[in-house]
Amino acid sequence: MSAPHLPKVAGIDPEVPVSTQTAAPLREIPAAPGAFIQDRLAGWVSDLTTLHELTERLAATATLDAALNELLHAGAALVGARRGLLVLERAGTTTPSTTLGLGLGPADLGHLETVERSATALGRVLDGPPDAADARDGIATPDLLGDQDLDPRHREVATRLGYAASYALPLASEAAGRLGGAVWFYDEPGEPSEKQRHLVGLYARYATEHLARLTELERARADIATVADELLPSRLPRIPGVRLAARHRTGPQGGGDWYDALPLPDHALGLAVGSVGGSGPSAMAAMGRLRASLRAYAVMEGEDPVAVLSDLELLLRLTEPARTATALFAYCEPAARKVVLAGAGHTPPLVLGDRRCEYVETTLSAPLGMLACWEAPSVEFSPAPGETVLLYTDGLLRRTGDAMDRAFARLHSAAAYVPKADRHDPAAVTDHVLRAMLPDGLDQSDSTEDVVVLAAHFD
Template sequence: MLDIPSHVRVHVDPLIAAQNDMGVCDAIERNAPGGKPADMSAPNVPKVAGIDPVVPPPAQTPAPAGAVIQDRLAGWVSDLTTLHELTERLVSTRALDEALHAVVRAGATLVGARRGLVVLEPADGLGPTSTVGLGLAHAELGHIETVPRRAYGAASEGAREDAAPGPDLFVSSPDLFREEDLDPLHREVATRLGYAACYALPLTGPSGTFGSAVWLYDEPAEPVERRRHLAGLYLRYAAEHLARLVELERAHARVATLTEELLPSRLPRVSGVQMAVRHRTGPLGGGDWYDALPLPEGALGLVVGSVTGTGPGATAAMGRLRASLRAYAVIEGEDPVAVLSDLELLMRLTEPARSATALLAYCEPAKRKIVLSGAGHCPPLIVGERRTEYAETTLSAPLGMLSCWEAPSVDISPEPGETVLLYTEGLLRRTGDPMDRAFARLHAAAAGVPKAVREDPGAIADHILRTVLPDGLDAVESAADIVLLAARFS
């Protein structure tokens, strides 16, 4: 033990060991001196993530113990700052793919690598599975995925389910081409992609290991113990965050699958009309639905509707209403008002806590005649070469809002080649604009459909979605479902 003043007396060797064994936070708390000695005020070159400065300090006599302690404390503070910044970036991610990219970038910074990848592969086989890379093209990722997992992912295969990423679970290959037992396929891929070393850590969550992170070095190299420790701390937190996003992704997939099963598996073929539909379930699951029902004498029933609320309850209510409306439409489909009146009575008796909007169109393609009846729903949009306009429908309350619902129907006659668009309010809400501006945006998108695609209802629907939602269906923070049903009359 050094002979230094009692107010800064610290056991240096145990301090160094504590840094490696207990983590930076515990080491600082347990070994920090009680006061600030006078010789700790000298400036020091800052360190980032435990990386030594680029320019080494000039050779000099051994520094006083206080300066050594100050230098180590400054390094710990720098490490903590770096970890805080990286975890803050990670926690701000909402989507699984975005979080995976954040993890591979942060890990490359901590271990000093230029390229890397994260493989998401839950052991239970329930998905989702994904591979994202840093500095690797899509074809290069494909080559790496051909390498057996044991070559660089043994950390994940041998990890205990109750263990967190740490120095005892990493897999390091500091010089691949000097390893006698290197997998031949791994050697071939490493030669083709030009990396000479790799370092891997497992992704271990509460339910076990569900993937691994791998970083690649262009030259033979291996991260020092300090960097391995920082990467282990970061991966421990990142694995918990990714595990939560995996469970959320699975829940969204279950809701989407349930919704799709309650909707038509395909649209019917009816002479004189071409149809296409675009549907997207919100992240929480909702009650928007559509239907296309062949009716007697070559008629066709088109329906779009929305049940209030989100989640499995709204999805189940949507399924019940859709099945009931199909039955009523078969019985009296030529009278949409009667169909919606029956549906409203059913809702008051069986779904008293809910309301719904609906638009039913009884179509006779041979006559190009449509009889519309709506209950609190958005008006259809007619798109043709000579006009793009909203069809005038009567104002009415949603189903379940009044003790007795009834509203007159409206007749429209589309011209040959015109397309009638039926949609739900979710499409307008996803724009983020007030409703009047959202209606105007939808109208402008329909009016701008290129002539080359006006004969294809699917292409028309895709063009409108790209124009109304230029950032994509999933880019907008909204829980609303989307339904867009296009029917082109020949």
Template sequence: MGVCDAIEHYAPAGKPSAMNAPHLPKVAGIDSTVPPPAHTVSPAPQAQSAPTAMIQDRLAGWISDLTTLQELTERLARTAALDEALHELLRAGAALVGARRGLLVLEPADGLGPDTTVGLGLARADLGHIETVPRGATAFGRLLDAPPGTTTEIVSADLLADTGLDPRHREVAVRLGYGASYALPLTTETVGRIGAAVWLYDEPAEPGERQRHLIGLYARHAAEHLARLLELDRARTTEATLREELLPSRLPRVAGVQLAVRHRTSALGGGDWFDALPLPDAALGLAVGSVTGSGPSAVAAMGRLRASLRAYAVMEGEDPVAVLSDLELLLRLTEPARSATALFAYCEPALRKIVLAGAGHSPPLVIGERRTEFVETSLSAPLGMLACWEAPSVEIQTEPGETVLLYTDGLLHRTGDPMDRAFARLHAAAANVPKSMRDDPDAVADHVLRTVLPEGIDAVDSDEDVVLLAARFE
């Protein structure tokens, strides 16, 4: 990347010849250009000619430049998030052009976003001041609004000496204390212009030819990397939006029970889901589940499965086995290559009674003043694994103030422990919920998550979804 460009840019036009080589001065009447006799001793190795030293200096410069570019591009390549890459580009660019501050405006030409501005050595208030300058008077504005390929860089070596500088721009430059700027567009051949970077100097200055060449090479590579991260970020945003639309936007209010939920999706985008559905006769249906796979296809399958379960719950929710049997048949007919785990609970809050059935899913956990225990459900295969799924239902009676936790296996897998130890950790976390928190299902859910997952539910390096649904019966 850029190695040949760097060598070609700095390579000398030709080899120095004896005719144009500079003559060394005479010492003690001896002409240093006359070769010594064959029988005399050769000069010491350190007595090199000026052309040789010049070539060695250039070679050392090339090696230094290539090493710097390699280190900076490798650091950029290690960034996996768009925001992280934007800040790394700003830092590396500042080092290459000798600036202390800068800003990068991400504004893809296709208008699909995301549009954002990040700063280096500039607080959010400083960026706000810069945004008050008319767009056409800023370097990044001129780069972003210029026709493709017409502007490659904008050098403002002495802003305050520019008589044509916009008055508001002059006021902001004085306020923030910068006197010069150097700006580059960020473009790729396939995507086009995706943004512009501006580096700010405290005093009148501009990068030299060598610096401009290096930052040009780096910016071309960085733009390609940003374009890839931009595409990935858009896909994740679309998937997250779709997933949020497929899951309940809020939990229902049902007399006799309080609900709370915590849900996080992995970076890969999995198919864990939950639902809370008011049913006839003041009943409530609670469900959690997970489909195999990840990415958009898993999210779509999750949406279809959840919508079908809601329909079956309305028709025959008082029989959780029938609900899951119908769901299994639908999955086998419409998603033959996919399996799923699910748990459905039919709740009668007035009686504090729950009838539930599970298909390959982890058992619920009951938290009360006198007990903290897992509900004993029968072992059963996930949906879609057998020719016909069937398992008996289980009925439990809760006491006033007890909370039932429903969760997906991702909560256990994220601990990194074997399953038996993960279950023990979850049980211990639930048993140690402070009494002052037990009247609030939100507080119970947060305490359990903090205890089971000390690194937090938002760990970006995990490929496991997490769902935790808490129902406190009054």
């Protein structure tokens, strides 16, 4: 008689023997197969996002000083340091053209300069061969005070300033070459990780290209400013009974605003301001020709400002028919305190003193180059003793960013509130007006407008 079969239950095969071993309880949930890769990708995305944000902030800088400050701060954040030092050098020289510190005062920078250049990591990345490994990876000194071969003076300075490690990196790229170097200081022994070195290296190469562009731009602006200054009076004349002061700022592209002051026969004085349309080298060259021509006409017939501007109009129309310009010329007799002026499309002068502050009412006229024949009546007025006549170009008004009527009101208010102690000094008057009109300074880099202010104080 055969043994009875066990009943079948869905999902269980009664023929398969049951194991007597009990499996260990599941204490941890196993990680998904791609979790490690996902973590790595998340880290890379975070690093690239940080690098992108830092490079965008650097790209937004418009001046060399702002870019250098941003580079020092961003580099310190990338390598985990608190202080740093950056040096720019002109090509072919070993003299720093720019030295900037982060978390280091002037005295600290002075102490660092006493260390021999070759004894520092920064000096080695600055002076080493461009194709050396240091030029690519930088130099890490993880324990300065523990280095037995450290220069004694360097050890003394490091102890005084309280840093124990450093990481130096050259500012170099294939296109720009080597512009300089940067070093960041650690308060405790340590060095940046491989990932930090990679990120700061990428950032430094981009920063080098940006610095090279800004360096060339600032050099070009400096050249333009030099040329513009050479086209204007090198000094103001000394005429009995009147004292002069002038302020001038050329836009970054070079503009056509100008001024002049020249002695005339019989102890007279000619004052002129003007503006040529356009910007760049062409406008600067036209400005130089216009000013030179006005000087010649003023010497011949300066007592008649209308004739001077009429001759200037004819010259401009014949030689540069596509050019327009504004100009104002004033013939002054300081001894008689008499001023005769004429303007061609130019802003009116402002007279300020202890008893009045008002614009001179001039005849409305078109700019030079816009009429077949220019002529407008002249205006005569008498400044009282102690009063100052302020001539300026419309760039001063436009730089405020206000509508013209509001800008005129601001200029009037600025002149009216010149302190009494400064009203007899034309230089102090011009400086006060500029500070009131342009609180951010005359040399702000984000404006393309030229500015000219010429002040004549009558004793």
